[in-house]
Amino acid sequence: MGCEEMSRHFDAELIEQIKDANDIVSVISEHITLKKKGKNYWGCCPFHNEKTPSFSVNPEKGFFYCFGCHESGNSISFLMKYNGVSFPEAMEQLANRAGIALPEKELTVGELKRKEHRDELYRVNQLAAKFFHNCLTQTEMGKPGLEYLQSRGLSKETIERFQLGFAPNNWDKLFRSFHERGIDERILIECGLCRKNDTGRIYDYFRNRVMFPICDGKGRVVAFGGRVLDDSTPKYLNSPEYELFNKGHMLFAFDKAYRTIREKKQVILVEGYMDVIGAHNRGVTNVVASLGTAYTKDQGRLLIRQAEEVVLAYDMDTAGQKAARRAIELLQDTEFKVRVVAMPDGKDPDDYVRNHGPEAFLELVAKAVSPFEFYLNSALISHDSNTAKGKEAILEEVFPLISVTSNQIERENYLKALALPLWLDNSTIYRMFRQYLTKGDINLPESTPDTAVSSTTIGEEDRLVAIAITDPLAWQRVQAYLPLEDITNPLYQALFKKAGELLSKSGALQETALEEMLTDEERSAYGRLMVIGETEFNEAQLDGYIRAVRLKSLRNQYKTHSVLADQLNRAGDARFIEELKFCQDLQALIKEWT
Structure with missing residues (x-):
């Protein structure tokens, strides 16, 4: 179909609707890093080479302008230039992104096949969610799963809202049930619901597990997480990635949390499915989790413009601390304000909310500390600050955070703040920091200049x-x-x-x-x-x-x-x-x- 023909799909009203539905900051942030300065967002222009950011985005008006090369426009023209696509293609990308139905256009045979295939993947995942949910709530097979969820204090409403389910302890119950309905085994294998063994026999991927449907931003089921009820391993099993499911690009329960996140301008990031569901169950609904992976930049892009603050509420065991540090690293030098909740020893957010109530958990969130305090506190707990060796070990833990801080004043404040708890003078701290940089061949990031137009x-x-x-x-x-x-x-x-x-x-x-x-x-x-x-x-x-x-x-x-x-x-x-x-x-x- 020619460009002129396709243009007929987009009258001025539809163009405005699509522009309004796609926040320009989040659209552009999917391609370049932007930081908030005053009312606008700034970054290095993708259309010419520059080291100092002169590319400015006004979120209220939905426009960008580069003070270096004078390129300007809205979210549509940005995608056209950045991706090298036509106007109709950019419009379709933005319409899909916002879930806006476009006037029907004649699809090619290939496009039609791909659409039908994706629709079938969505349908089968939704049927699987219903199958697991019915098994949990209406059968004897699901009783252990239901007892487990009830023992975790989940209400009937929460079980319904999250479409929680149970995969029966049976070799191929889901496969046989779906095969009888005429669902192609290749679809079941592609979705990760079934697998084929060496002898060619097809079996269910999830067995004897409590099931957590994973939804995309529009609330459509695209994958599952399953938890065992005994000591089997792995404790958690996720659907493998495929066309509809990229776990690094998604957050668990984002479809249920984003309204509250937007209202509060704050997101609480936790580790596990039960941490999310337990919090939502008790009315704390700005909570999401990454999907069995460390927090990623793509997940951060989902949160841009929804939240101003990210609060990390991870378990404080070794794995949780490691995950928190990884998240802090990725959140450094973004426009998010970042704080870390000090969970009491051995407690995860789900335990805490269940035993102490939502108000007590929100008090912990209110007292969450800065990343620097988190690094320093955990290092002071782990090492003896009275010995030379202990002091060195503490600095070795805190210096990595300071070395990736681009703001020079902030960096110096952190170094000065180490002097008192370690009983060292400033010059010694500075000398040790320089040694740390030299030894690791680390270059400090350049301080981002304030690019706001004078x-x-x-x-x-x-x-x-x-x-x-x-x-x-x-x-x-x-x-x-x-x-x-x-x-x-x-x-x-x-x-x-x-x-x-x-x-x-x-x-x-x-x-x-x-x-x-x-x-x-x-x-x-x-x-x-x-x-x-x-x-x-x-x-x-x-x-x-x-x-x-x-x-x-x-x-x-x-x-x-x-x-x-x-x-x-x-x-x-x-x-x-x-x-x-x-x-x-x-x-x-x-x-x-x-």
Whole structure:
């Protein structure tokens, strides 16, 4: 299907809907690292080589602009340029990402087959979840599983909400049941529900386990985790990865937690399925877990823009501490504020919530410490700070965190904070840190400069035009009080004129419609204004900008005409009287506007 034909699927309303449903920061963060500075997010531009971030994203307006190469646009144009795809392809990527159904287009035979195959994978996983759930709640075979979940204090509602189940202690019960329904064995093997042995016999992958369905962001079951009830190994078994399931890209219960995460701006990250379910069971619903793997950057991207703070509530055994350190490492230098819950000895979050209640657990969360305090506290517990050997061991544990901290002031504060608990002076700590860096051949990360555009680069004209081209009332107010020639930037003049044309034609200033009218140069200027300008219409503020722009223009005109009057007078040209009169009129106008 040609690009022109496909374009017909996207009217302006649908384009706006898809843009609104895809937060630009999270879209761009899937491709480059962004950090929050003031209202905007900043990173190194992916469209030209640079070491200092000059690529800025305004989340409110949904625009990006690079102050280095002047590339600009919205989430659609970013994907088009970054992935080298057409407009319809970028639109489809964003629509799929947001779960927005697009108008039907004729699929190729290959696309149709792939869609039918994926639909079948989703259907079979949902049927499997129902099979395990029915086994748990309605059969004798599931009784041990139900007793186990009830002994962990789970309510009937929680068991239903998480679609918990039980895989019967039977070689091929699920396979036979699904085979009788006519479900292809290849689908069952692909989903990881069944396997084939060397003799060609098919058997159930999950047997005699409590089952935890794993859902994607839309709540569709894509995989399972299974837990044994005895001492068998492995204690937990996850579905193998396949087309619908990449465990490094997903978080357990994210589909059930993201609303609360967004409300609280905080996510509590735990290790196990039961830790998540136990917390949700007692009303703490901003809790998720990584899926049998260490926390990954891709999981972090799921949380960007949902949360401002990540609280790690891992078991404090060796494995839990190791997992917490790995997560801290990945969360370093992201925009997340990170804290670590000190779980009491031998307790995991599920035990704690069950025995002490949700309020006590939330108190622990409130007292969670910074990563530096976590590293230092655990090192002080593990080693004797009174001996030279112990001091060295403590520093060896804490230095890795300090060495990956890009903010120099923060780094120095950490080093100074080590002096007191270790009874060492600052110069000794600094010397030992330098030795640690030299020995490990470690280079300190460069401090990220504050790239926010200085206020001197944003003048009243920028602010005035930014507001005028996004709000019809503002445009009309500027039009009424300001001659077009007072706007000195010719690109801004063009933007203002075209916004006026659109306004008289449609009565609105819709971004998509306006962008279609612009040249490439004008589109770049538009992107810059959307990134730097505060585009909320405040009448008093706008009047201040109108006055400033008008006065600047009048003063420049006065300067030009008074120089001309002086030159004409010296040349004995009678026209100098006319120029002088013009200067007097300008002076009167300046007085009026001041």
